[in-house]
Amino acid sequence: MSSYKTFAIAGAGTVGKYILQNLVKAKEEGKIDSVVVFTRSAEGNPEANALGVKSVQVDYTSVPALTTALKGVDVLISALGPFGLGLQGDIATAAKEAGVKLFVPAEYGAPAIDMGGIKSTLRRKFESLGLPFTIFFVGVFMHSFFSPALSVDLPGGKVTVGGKAHNPITWTTVKDIGAYIAHCLTTLPPAKLEGATILIEGDRAGIKEVIAEYEKRTGKKVEITYRTLEGLKASAAANPFDFPSLLWLTVEDNQGVIGAPDEVNLYKFPGWEPTKAIDFILGESA
Numbered sequence: 001m002s003s004y005k006t007f008a009i010a011g012a013g014t015v016g017k018y019i020l021q022n023l024v025k026a027k028e029e030g031k032i033d034s035v036v037v038f039t040r041s042a043e044g045n046p047e048a049n050a051l052g053v054k055s056v057q058v059d060y061t062s063v064p065a066l067t068t069a070l071k072g073v074d075v076l077i078s079a080l081g082p083f084g085l086g087l088q089g090d091i092a093t094a095a096k097e098a099g100v101k102l103f104v105p106a107e108y109g110a111p112a113i114d115m116g117g118i119k120s121t122l123r124r125k126f127e128s129l130g131l132p133f134t135i136f137f138v139g140v141f142m143h144s145f146f147s148p149a150l151s152v153d154l155p156g157g158k159v160t161v162g163g164k165a166h167n168p169i170t171w172t173t174v175k176d177i178g179a180y181i182a183h184c185l186t187t188l189p190p191a192k193l194e195g196a197t198i199l200i201e202g203d204r205a206g207i208k209e210v211i212a213e214y215e216k217r218t219g220k221k222v223e224i225t226y227r228t229l230e231g232l233k234a235s236a237a238a239n240p241f242d243f244p245s246l247l248w249l250t251v252e253d254n255q256g257v258i259g260a261p262d263e264v265n266l267y268k269f270p271g272w273e274p275t276k277a278i279d280f281i282l283g284e285s286a
Contacts, residue, residue, distance in 0.1 A: 002186050002193075004074040004101060005033040010060070010091065012037045014141070015108055016079030017047040018178020024051050026186045038069065060087040066094030073098065075185055078106040082241070085118045089125055096129045102193060103133045104185070108177065110139055110170065110250060110258055111197075117240075132194040134184075137258040138177050139170025139201060140247065142280045146171075150244055152207070154214045154222055154281050162227040162248020165207050169256040170264075172202035176274040183269050201264040202274035204257050213278045 012020045016037075023035045037048040037055050044055030059065045060080075070076060076095050078088055088105055095103050105122055126133045146152050151160035180200045184193070211222050227245075229252060235245040250256050258264065265274075275283075 002031070002188055003190060004185060006072055006074045007032060007035040007185070008038055008056075008070065008073045008076050009035065010038045010058075010076065010078045011080040011084065011106070012039075012045045012047045013079065013081065015106075015174050015177055016077070018175050019077055019079060019181050020047055020051065020053065020178075022179050022182030023186070024053060026182060031186045036073075060084070060091060063090050063094045063097070066091060067097045070095055070098035070100055073100050075102045075104065076100050077104040077181070077185070079108075080106045082243075085122075088122050092122065092125055092129060092131055096131045101132060102185075102190070103131055104136065104181070105133060107135050108138050108141075110247075110256065111137055132190070134193045134195075135197040136177070136181055136184075137197060137199050138172040139204075139256075139258050140172075141177075142171045142173045142202065142275070142277060143284075145169075145247075146277070146281050146284070151225075154211065155220075155284070157220060158223050158225070159207070159211060160225045160227060161207055162232045162245065163229050163252035165224075165226070165248070165251065167251050167254045167256055168204045168206050169251055170201045170204050170258045171277050171280075172200055173275045173280060176200070176202050176272070179272055180265075180267070183272070184267055187269075188267065198267070199259045199264040200274075201258060203277045204261075205277060210277050210281070214281060217278070217282065 007023055009016050009020055020037060026032050027035060035053060037045045037053055038058045039045040039055050042057055048055045056069050058069050080087060085106060092103060107119060144150060148156060177200055184198060215222060232245045232249050235242050236249055
């Protein structure tokens, strides 16, 4: 059983709202004592407001203000979006000064994608501060990958891939991620969390396998367009935050999965049955 009783979430949006929902449930079950949400808005976080959870307005660029806000918090979970990743260094400094026992940074991706070195730099900072941390790798968010924005639009009949697209990818829904993270943080002892990398996988398959299954189930044809490896490399070199190019390069290097099959979902619990990619796509297009 976890010894952590007080929690704070920085950013209860895409992923954070599902972590929050499950921490609220844990509080109702008596597993934890409290959870608050940090927000930059004076009006509070909408998800927190809807759940009756206290919002704390913070300035993420002020270490003294963050330190004050973090007093009494056992676990700080960062769920900041991509443009907030650079703020986590100051947040980590404040967490250490405030006596936070565990920091969960906003990784939630694949080990091979470092977003311009921001993530590895933060891990080195944790180590230099002596701040305990847990990394959760989840692969690619299903809703982000299977979308027109990433040019993977199966219901629309058009998909753009990079390279040969033969290798498997790990995908996970944000709902499944939130439930799993909350479960781990409220049930596992510190010895299994501090310094640990925990792998969460909803599904693993090659994109062409998913397309073939979609065509089989729906009777619809999907047109595949290929981006060249040279084009991907040029785009990634020009912009280290070009996620689609970085992702397809990672897949081409056979690093699109987060670990071996026997390394993922080690703390699966009753009722947690992660959504498969094909079911997510069919559910979204229904």
